[in-house]
Amino acid sequence: MQEPICQVCKSGVEDAFHAFMECKVARKVWKYSYLASEMQGVVREDIPSVMQSLIKQMSMREVEFVAVVWWEIWHARNKLIFEGKRVNPMSLIAKAQAAVEAYQRVHGKEQTSKRSEDVSKQDQWCPPPVGFYKVNVDAAVHTEQQLTGLGVVIRNPQGQVIVAAVKSTKFQDNVTAAEAEAVKWGLEIALEARLAAVIIETDCIEVANLANSKTSSRKEIVWTISDIHSYKEKFQSLSIQHVPRCCNSCAHSLAKRALRSSETVTWKDNFPPDVLFCF
Structure with a gap:
C-alpha cells in the first residue's frame, strides 16, 4: 500500500517527522529560529x-x-490545508518564544530550584585537561541584514580566557555553513596564538559530526569542512566536539556582539568591559 503524500508540499511521506521537520512550512519556520x-x-x-x-x-x-514550535507548525499546517491561510514564519517563532517565556514566568521558580539540585558537569563549561586549550566557537545570524557574526573564546586549563575574537561576514543563507565557518575561524585563531593541542567545542551537532568524518554530502559546506580537516595536520593534537548551548554561552555572546558592531577584532589582553561581561 502506497504511503500518503504530504498535503502541503506534495512530496515526502505524510508523517509526524516530515510535518515538523522536512515540510516546506517547517523548514521556513526553523530557518528563523x-x-x-x-x-x-x-x-x-x-x-x-x-x-x-x-x-x-x-x-x-x-x-x-x-x-x-512543533505545536505552532501543526497549527499553521492545519490553517493552510483547511482554510487556505498562510502563517508568517517569523510571527510563528515570535509566538512560540512568547509562550515559552510566559510559561517560564509561571513555573520558573519551581523549575530553577529543581534544576539547581540536578546540575552536573555536563551542564556546565569544563576546563580542558593539562596541556590543552579549549576553543569555543559559535555563529549568530541576522537574516534581515544578511549578516553572520562569529565568536571565538580560548581558555587554558585554569579556565582563564587567553584569547577572544569576533568577526562579521556575509550570511550565505545557510546556518550550518555559518557554524562550520565559526569552527574554521576558531582553528585559525588558535594557530595565530601558537597553540599546539586544542579542543574545539561547537553547539552545532551537524558540524561536529561532519568535522569528525572524511566527507560531507552538504555541497554548501563541503569546502569549509575540507579546510577544517586540513587543519588537523597543523596541530599536535586536535579534537572537535559537540556541546549543549549552555556550555557554549561565551562564544554565543561574542557572536551576537559581532552582529551588533559588524567588526573583526582579536583580543589577547585588555579585554573591553562588554567582552569581559561575556565571560
Whole structure:
C-alpha cells in the first residue's frame, strides 16, 4: 500500500517527522529560529525518539521551545490545508518564544530550584585537561541584514580566557555553513596564538559530526569542512566536539556582539568591559 503524500508540499511521506521537520512550512519556520543549526542536524526517526535525543543535547528551555514550535507548525499546517491561510514564519517563532517565556514566568521558580539540585558537569563549561586549550566557537545570524557574526573564546586549563575574537561576514543563507565557518575561524585563531593541542567545542551537532568524518554530502559546506580537516595536520593534537548551548554561552555572546558592531577584532589582553561581561 502506497504511503500518503504530504498535503502541503506534495512530496515526502505524510508523517509526524516530515510535518515538523522536512515540510516546506517547517523548514521556513526553523530557518528563523535561533535553534536552526541544531534542528538541521536532527536525524530522521519517530518524534518521541527525536525528543529524547534533544533532551540529551539541549537545555530544558530549548527543549520546551522546540515542543511549542512543533505545536505552532501543526497549527499553521492545519490553517493552510483547511482554510487556505498562510502563517508568517517569523510571527510563528515570535509566538512560540512568547509562550515559552510566559510559561517560564509561571513555573520558573519551581523549575530553577529543581534544576539547581540536578546540575552536573555536563551542564556546565569544563576546563580542558593539562596541556590543552579549549576553543569555543559559535555563529549568530541576522537574516534581515544578511549578516553572520562569529565568536571565538580560548581558555587554558585554569579556565582563564587567553584569547577572544569576533568577526562579521556575509550570511550565505545557510546556518550550518555559518557554524562550520565559526569552527574554521576558531582553528585559525588558535594557530595565530601558537597553540599546539586544542579542543574545539561547537553547539552545532551537524558540524561536529561532519568535522569528525572524511566527507560531507552538504555541497554548501563541503569546502569549509575540507579546510577544517586540513587543519588537523597543523596541530599536535586536535579534537572537535559537540556541546549543549549552555556550555557554549561565551562564544554565543561574542557572536551576537559581532552582529551588533559588524567588526573583526582579536583580543589577547585588555579585554573591553562588554567582552569581559561575556565571560
